[in-house]
Amino acid sequence: MTKYECEPCGYIYDPEVGDPDGGIEPGTAFEDIPDDWVCPLCGASKDMFIVVED
Numbered sequence: 001m002t003k004y005e006c007e008p009c010g011y012i013y014d015p016e017v018g019d020p021d022g023g024i025e026p027g028t029a030f031e032d033i034p035d036d037w038v039c040p041l042c043g044a045s046k047d048m049f050i051v052v053e054d
Contacts, residue, residue: 004030004049009042012052 001015013019013033018026022040024033030049037046 001029003052005052006039006042006044007048007050008044009039011039011041013049 003015004013005011006013013030015029016026018024018028019037019040020026022037024037033046035046038044039048
């Protein structure tokens with residue numbers, strides 16, 4: 001699954017891990033995260049994330 005990086009702080013969203021503290025279950029694709037979700041480290045909006053090339 002594709003990983004996404006928060007441009008402001010460098011946090012990596014890994015779909016295999018999800019964001020359990022933010023209510024995002026493991027296995028949730030980035031596209032399926034609600035639009036009001038924010039980066040758990042810096043609070044940046046979802047549109048501040050970019051695809052991480054493997």
